[in-house]
Amino acid sequence: MIVYxxxxxxxxxxxxxxxxxxxxxxxxxxxxxxVLQDSYSAEDxxxxxxISVARNxxxxxxxxxxxxxxxxxxxxxxxxxxxxxxxxxxxxxESFLEEGRDIPFDEPEFERICARSEVAEIAKxxxxxxxxxxxxxVLRYLDDMPPREIASALGRKPDTIKKxxxxxxxxxxxxxxxxxx
Amino acid sequence: xxxxxxxxxxSMAAEKNALEKMPSDEEISWTPSxxxxxxxxxxxxxxxxxxxxxxKPLWRIYAATAAxxxxxxxxxxxxxxxxxxxxxxxxxSGSGLSEDDSQRESEGLSHPESDSTQGQEGESAAVSEDHTxxxxxxxxWDEGHxxxxxxxxxxxxxxxxLSSASPDGEVGS
Numbered sequence: 001m002i003v004y005x006x007x008x009x010x011x012x013x014x015x016x017x018x019x020x021x022x023x024x025x026x027x028x029x030x031x032x033x034x035v036l037q038d039s040y041s042a043e044d045x046x047x048x049x050x051i052s053v054a055r056n057x058x059x060x061x062x063x064x065x066x067x068x069x070x071x072x073x074x075x076x077x078x079x080x081x082x083x084x085x086x087x088x089x090x091x092x093x094e095s096f097l098e099e100g101r102d103i104p105f106d107e108p109e110f111e112r113i114c115a116r117s118e119v120a121e122i123a124k125x126x127x128x129x130x131x132x133x134x135x136x137x138v139l140r141y142l143d144d145m146p147p148r149e150i151a152s153a154l155g156r157k158p159d160t161i162k163k164x165x166x167x168x169x170x171x172x173x174x175x176x177x178x179x180x181x
Numbered sequence: 182x183x184x185x186x187x188x189x190x191x192s193m194a195a196e197k198n199a200l201e202k203m204p205s206d207e208e209i210s211w212t213p214s215x216x217x218x219x220x221x222x223x224x225x226x227x228x229x230x231x232x233x234x235x236x237k238p239l240w241r242i243y244a245a246t247a248a249x250x251x252x253x254x255x256x257x258x259x260x261x262x263x264x265x266x267x268x269x270x271x272x273x274s275g276s277g278l279s280e281d282d283s284q285r286e287s288e289g290l291s292h293p294e295s296d297s298t299q300g301q302e303g304e305s306a307a308v309s310e311d312h313t314x315x316x317x318x319x320x321x322w323d324e325g326h327x328x329x330x331x332x333x334x335x336x337x338x339x340x341x342x343l344s345s346a347s348p349d350g351e352v353g354s
Contacts, residue, residue, distance in 0.1 A: 010228065013228055014225060014228045017225060017228050018225060021221065021225070025213070026206045026209045026211060027200075027203060027206070027209070029209065029211050029213075030203065030204065030209045030211070031203075033211075039211075039214075040214075043213065043214060043216070043217040046217070047217065047220050047221060047224070050221065050224060051224060054224065054228055066197050066200065067193065069200055070193065070196035070197060070199075070200055073196075073199075073200065073203070074196065110184075111184040112184075114184040114187050114188055115182075115183070115184045115187065117187070119187060119190045119191045119194060120191075120194060122187065122188065122191030122194075123190075123191040123192070123193075123194035123195040123198065124195075124198075126191055126192060126195040127195045127198055127199065134195075137188075137192065138192045138195065138196065141185065141188040141189050141191075141192045142189055142192035142193055142196065144189075
């Protein structure tokens, strides 16, 4: 009887997983390919992303929702960035960031500006951020991941993530204030 | 709404906007390689082990427990039934001993090993030995008890006659 209940679980989970696979595999591949520019590596990223999705299947309530679509593409992009960073340990950008050109950042001021801005306005600014900063901002605030987890997911150093977060927020603040960095 | 919640919603909106700009499935020209298909097929077949263990809903735990109790009950029922057919040896020896003892008393016999100086172990051993001897040698005991006070009922006696029989064994009026 217990085995039977376990099978029901497995069967419904498998159906859900297959539905996710059929619906999002192409979009995930496209997302990964944009990062890696290589079909073979992009497939690796998509496969790894699906393993990550399987581990978090409980968190997905609806296969067709926009949230799920965003989550699936984000999973593929995160894995692709991880593979990318593993291949190129030290990119120019990371070296530049780790050299210590850290911008002094006023956290309370950032919070105050965000609190008085409209959601749509912030969303527009997030989409205008350069990719590395946009990615860490989304993972930090949408997935509520701490910097150490983001570093692990993206295959970057925690210090790099902290600096990218700091710089990303500074850029966002400047955009919201109407200035340019 | 605090700034974190606002940033969360804004990030979600940004993700949705990015999705809208993404090409449709028909526009993405990708044919998965055999290697990819094989790996995904393996992942799908192993979906159970990959997923983290999670707590079962309570109703499943209750149902599984009830089912287990029923199964165990059914499995044990023949054994329980069998054991109820046995006469408890303890009970048998106990009643036998007391009957035997009372008979001995009525016949004016003293218990051969009832000396107070004897230990408990020795006493019980001697009693059981004595008890065995009684059953194997004392034929008159069985015969006497079985036949005493029993009258033979004639073969032509009807049920009505039996029902009206008096307690002292007289059949019919």
